Amino acid sequence: MRAAIAAMTVMAAGALGGVGVAWAQPAPPSAGELTAQLRQVLDTGAPTGERAAKLSGGQAAVSTADNIANRLNSYGGMVSWQVQNPVLNGDQLDAQLAVSIPVFGTKTHNIYWVQQDGAWKLSNPSACVIANDVAGVDCTV
Numbered sequence: 001m002r003a004a005i006a007a008m009t010v011m012a013a014g015a016l017g018g019v020g021v022a023w024a025q026p027a028p029p030s031a032g033e034l035t036a037q038l039r040q041v042l043d044t045g046a047p048t049g050e051r052a053a054k055l056s057g058g059q060a061a062v063s064t065a066d067n068i069a070n071r072l073n074s075y076g077g078m079v080s081w082q083v084q085n086p087v088l089n090g091d092q093l094d095a096q097l098a099v100s101i102p103v104f105g106t107k108t109h110n111i112y113w114v115q116q117d118g119a120w121k122l123s124n125p126s127a128c129v130i131a132n133d134v135a136g137v138d139c140t141v
Contacts, residue, residue, distance in 0.1 A: 034083040057141040071135040
């Protein structure tokens with residue numbers, strides 16, 4: 001009986017002390033959630049502060065988002081895109097941006113999000129990939 005009580009005491013102390021207890025991190029966002037987040041970033045009618053909060057570069061990156069949005073909007077809906085295949089890779093969330101243009105087909109671009117201030121934010125290098133390679137505009141971050 002004493003052995004059983006001693007064993008339970010050791011197990012309880014280990015659990016309370018955090019030894020051997022794994023803390024689950026929140027699941028990373030899905031492709032659909034990342035697509036929705038990127039759509040909000042590129043929505044020039046959305047509040048600037050909300051858009052900046054989803055960008056690693058914050059307010060400084062909004063001008064790049066505006067450049068991208070203005071160019072994509074000029075295509076009159078001929079370009080469609082979505083985020084695909086998000087995979088947690090250490091401290092970043094890798095994904096592809098699949099961009100489809102009629103006649104030209106679909107091309108994917110590697111992009112990633114970083115976790116800052118408890119939220120996943122589009123990285124500055126990824127904003128530049130979208131600006132330069134997708135929209136053909138300047139990147140300012």
